[in-house]
Amino acid sequence: MKLGHDVKTGQTWSLTSWVSSEDPSPGAFSFKLHENLKLSITKDSQEYWTSGQSFLDKSLSGNFSNFSYVNDENGTYLKIGRGNNMSSLTRLVMDSSGKLNQYLLKQYEESRFYEESQLYGESQWLLIWQQPKPTCDVFALCGSFGACNSMESPNCNCLPGFLPNSSREWRLQKWSSGCLRNTPLQCGSKDRFLVMENVTIPLYPITLVGLNVIGCEIECLKDCSCSAYVYDGRECTLLMGELQNIVHNGGGKIELFIRVAASELEKIDGDFIDMTLSSNSRDKREVALITTLPVIFIMLIFSIFAFFLWRKKLKHRGKKETGLDLLSFDFSTKTRAVNSDLSYENKSANGDNKWEAELPFFSFSSISVATDNFNEANKLGQGGFGPVYKGKLLNGQEVAIKRLSRGSGQGLEELKNEATLIAKLQHRNLVRLLGCCIEDEEKILIYEYMPNKSLDFFIFDAKNKSILDWEKRVYIIEGVAQGVLYLHQHSRLRIIHRDLKASNILLDNQMNAKISDFGMARIFGGNELQANTSRVVGTYGYMSPEYVTEGLFSIKSDVFSFGVLLIEILSSKRNTTYHFADSLTLLGHAWNLWNCDKEHELIDPILLDSSSLSKSLRYINVGLLCVQELASDRPTMSDVVGMLSNEVTALPSPKQPAFCTRSNVEKASTLNRLPIASTNYVTITSIEGR
Template sequence: MTLKLRVDEDSVDMRKSRGEISIDQCIKCHMESTFKPTSSIQAVMAIICNTSVIYLLLLLSCFRFEFCGALDTITSAKFIKDPQSIVSNRSVFRLGFFSPNGSTNRYVGIWYNTTSLFTVIWVANRDKPLNDSSGTVMISEDGNLLVLNGLKEIFWSSNVSSAALNSTAQLLDSGNLVLQDKNSGRIMWESFQHPSNSFVQNMKLRSNIKTGEKQLLTSWKSPSDPSIGSFSAGISPSYLPELCIWNGSHLYWRSGPSNGQTFIGIPNMNSVFLYGFHLFNHQSDVYATFSHEYASILWYYILTPQGTLLEIIKDGSMDKLKVTWQNKKSKCDVYGKCGAFGICNSKNSPICSCLRGYQPKYTEEWNSGDWTGGCVKKKPLTCEKMNGSREDGKVDGFIRLKNMKVPDFAEWLPGLEHECREWCLKNCSCMAYSYYTGIGCMSWSGNLIDLQKFSSSGTDLYIRVAYSELAEQRRMKVIVAIALIIGTIAIAISICTYFSRRWISKQRAKKETREEMLSLCKGDIYPNFSDSEILGDNVNQVKLEELPLLDFEKLVSATNNFHEANKLGQGGFGSVYRGKFPGGQDIAVKRLSRASAQGLEEFMNEVVLISKLQHRNLVRLLGCCFKGEEKILIYEYMPNKSLDAFLFDPLKKESLNWRKRFSIIEGIGRGLLYLHRDSRLRIIHRDLKASNILLDEDLNPKISDFGMARIFGRKQDQANTVRVVGTYGYMSPEYAIEGRFSEKSDVFSFGVLLLEIVSGRRNSSFYHDEQSLSLLGYAWKLWNEDNMEALIDGSISEACFQEEILRCIHVGLLCVQELAKDRPSISTVVPMLCSEIAHLPPPKQPAFTERQIGKDTESSQLRQRKYSVDRATITVIHVR
């Protein structure tokens, strides 16, 4: 019995591959396929087969295969009806119907699809809402995109006069809705050119200098009403473009001119403040745009109904939106608050004052708090009295105002800074000038409007004043200079006296501390380690947190006189022993060798640091002992020793399945995040490696060895050292070569450690391999060959978590990039590992990937000078 199925070559299968028919049409086409049974049995089988095809199609549609039409596209044959929606290709944005909070009206809009927080960035029918749920979004016969109600009345249209008949509307991952000709791909209309109240990544706010046309953000009337409100924002169409906010037709706020990357009238704005922000001036078109290296980050700007521009970013892994910047922070941010020639300073009371040489125009209004009338000159300028000519020795000059927001209506002039001054001085109408790198010379004639004084940033503004004002200023400078000289001498004597006494006090304190430590080491010790029992009654309570001292004789007894049988590990620093107190408590005793490179400074550094840190992924310090040349640290005992004892042992590594390895990676990342961001002290570890990761009885990781750690200030980004210490192979290139260390140094070490955990191989195991200098070089080679699976440890290669493992390798390569600025911070790495940041950027070539000439004696000696190979590390448990 033969069953034959005939399908026309240009029928359903060809059309569904081009995305031209819906799922219902697919089913219909398959039902209408021609079957020719030769008997009644064949007819029954044809019905069964035909039904199977239908069920198969329904099943496949559940998996979102796009053979019947793209899920991000609206075509003439595919429309959406309330409450249906479409989603962009990578599920970043969604377009559909919504109702604002407090309203029952229905609108068509676009919002972020990657968070449970409802964040609408664009609305179609803003001023004409639907009053029920009968709305439809479709492509009309003339090719336009329409929003219709149940009676087929048009509530919104793309309104393109030359729309193609065969057009489609697609929602892109940028949040842009584009109407394009399906045949040619020509874009006829896009939502980015018709914004609502939101400015998102890769959107462009345009203005045209010649025509004055502006592309504007427009505020909602209220949080429950998306219709066009009173405020609008955009780029001013001028040769010195500014970001402006208008209230109706009146200017409400301005950013100051742009130098191409920043607006100089926004305090503390720099390339870090707005990463990826750019302003372009192309012929007569000016436009602003911004983007982030991780495009999936929820980051946008919104113009509120009150006229405030807010920068909003999703707060890490939490479903919480965080306002990280706003344009209006004080009353001085309102345009022209102090009128002409008035200067606004939010730190002063009252906030408005007149420029030097000026006085209030309307005194009564000014004193009552109405400053809009501004100020006028007390005396005419010298050039005005001389009709533009000069009188020897009596010419106008300039006073410098620092940290200023420059006034409105600037004129741009070519030339250098000294030429700018000369030009302004020669022109009596020039009231002020300023020179800013990236912009050049700016001058002002007429009224100076919207002057503002900042506490920092801004620029220098030079105000023209009469000769008489300058003469008074010179006299004041002489008086001030004399007072400063006398004061400086007095201060210098006081400082010398202070530091002399302080030096003497420090020397005396060091001596007393050493004597106190020696005497305290003679006290008794008990297993519960309470402060009073450890230190006795003679120690100031303030010191207990920093220096818990234990009795040396008790440690000797606990370790059986540091017997070889109790030795857990040994390194350049000395040895680690297992000990047990009479009560049964196990401890790990680290006894520094007298010949160890680790001295009193590192010893005290570790005691002070780790005693202040409390985290489940940091090892806990129980106490220390200092007696003669003996320097001893006592830690909680870790029964499973260090990570390298498991990871690089052919037998033990079998017990580390992928779930356990990933748990260790997460634990190390959380511990490092605590050190960098969450602890009271901001700590840079500087010696993160497998042997410094201890494992408890449940194989939970704990970071140890803080002898090389350094404290960073909250505003400090990096530091330098002339003494490079650590372990070669884990050190970042900028630290190993130049002595510069930062949070990114620890991130580099974490990346090496991550690749070791995934591969089960030491970074140094490739030293004699001619193909790669290190594990980093090998991983980079496999990345370029698209063969990352070859890096995975054989003991976990059969696991069903391959996508997660490959993501970890990807993150590891991002962490070990050669330049510190290219590496993500640990606060970004942790959500990357947990897939909270969905899309990862491609890594750049890691450091130390190219083989050097190892036989060159001179270069070998140079390396020995630059790198400290394990001489000063403090590995607690395992023998290297």
């Protein structure tokens, strides 16, 4: 079966439990695939368990699970089949208790792996995989400020200094309501900390370096939203807001310092005495704080002096600085000459792979702070490369930060491609790349922030499309055409974008069109006109026929994509999701109207008036010329710009576009088409601009 989303109907494919083993009515639990490629179980539409990572991680699937991901024009979904080249029969069951179980037919029991497996009841099926395993794996099982302990019954208890929010629900072992403080915090130095040992803390806290345990406590006391901290001898970790997913005695070796009002020290139950700081210990730490502060201050002064001395030595030795601080960097005054020509070395199995980009490299820690530790509230959208976040610098300037996700089909090659390309390009209709970060497994690109989001946010939305009147759309069309012409003809490198689409056209505060996302772009040599690839990348509906079927791409491939985009802007409809009569796509519908002299029916009614009608019909003609089936029939972008700007010159009649009727789509599908390697179908437009 499929698990995921049907793009055409909006339907979600999920695996839902029964009410009970005897009642097959839809139960409370469902197993789903999210857009971020994580698996999850929900209970009554609330998150109950999540994989915490992409399904591509092999640890999620047993030896007999075969998870494969499909992202095409029909949907985005996960298929679960047979694994390890064995003809084994397996079944996946979402049971009424909230357990996701995978079973294997008993006939393969002689294998060593199966002999160690658990026989399920008296049936012929072996249980080989199950999630969630321990009770404490259930997401937020104990609610806010609750701690889960799988070795105790009941499994949930409130943290010291807290009481159940609903005593009745806790008696029924319904812990999701969580716990509340006995006494409100003082939000200052009067608050104290209780120590809970052997815990596991939630992911993605705020981590600070260069602090001792006293400095860590001081940092937590400065912020009233800080609920706890952890100090492991090297790093200080702050936990903000409501604490969830705290696991006690689950294998973790961490000491958790829980912030409570000072009066709570006298109320702690006997069960927590061994985990609570004594007043004597508190006095000792206060004395240590007073005596340590002058030493810390002296060491700080010495460290600053040593840092500037180190920088001076590097400058004299001709060494280059890396890992700049994004927060203090001022892009409005500093040019690309600052920290330019930095090189990054990536040592692969085949040897040394070096590349250079003429732009600043920033430290991951400063990027993390700028995005509030990649807070979901700062997330602008999601694309094939990964999520995009809004970052804010100390001077108030905003930037867009694109972070490679581990589940992405793209990687270092695409990032290197985009960084080395955009760093060498300068045009008002190309998005500006400000910097990047490559640190351990993190790969990040930093762009100028576009407050008006991307083009698809406007033209494909019933409400927002009215914002773009005829003049604004003409301005955007001409801007995109100029940007593509620059890439093909006027830049010092001839570049084929290969993924030109509405979601990759960003709009600044003056509605200037900016072409973005050069991860798929290719550079052509001086006399090179066409190239072939065995790895087709791009987005269905925008790719030219010769590229889809044969892997051939040229400047005419971008012309085809521009033609699709032009018709989409005029009609306010997507090419891939629009259906009319025998036409599978918007291009087919446009072609039919053209042949019937009804092309004006293609134009969005909000754009039609006596002054724009003739020019809009000319634009449709240009769009159909760009999407003709044969690349040789299509104009160049230089010709396109001339046709758009010169209203006097007569235009030739277009030939039939590619992929416009059911018959020629089915014909194309029978060819030995190369696999599409891109996961870039999802647009990056979401709640906010980037």
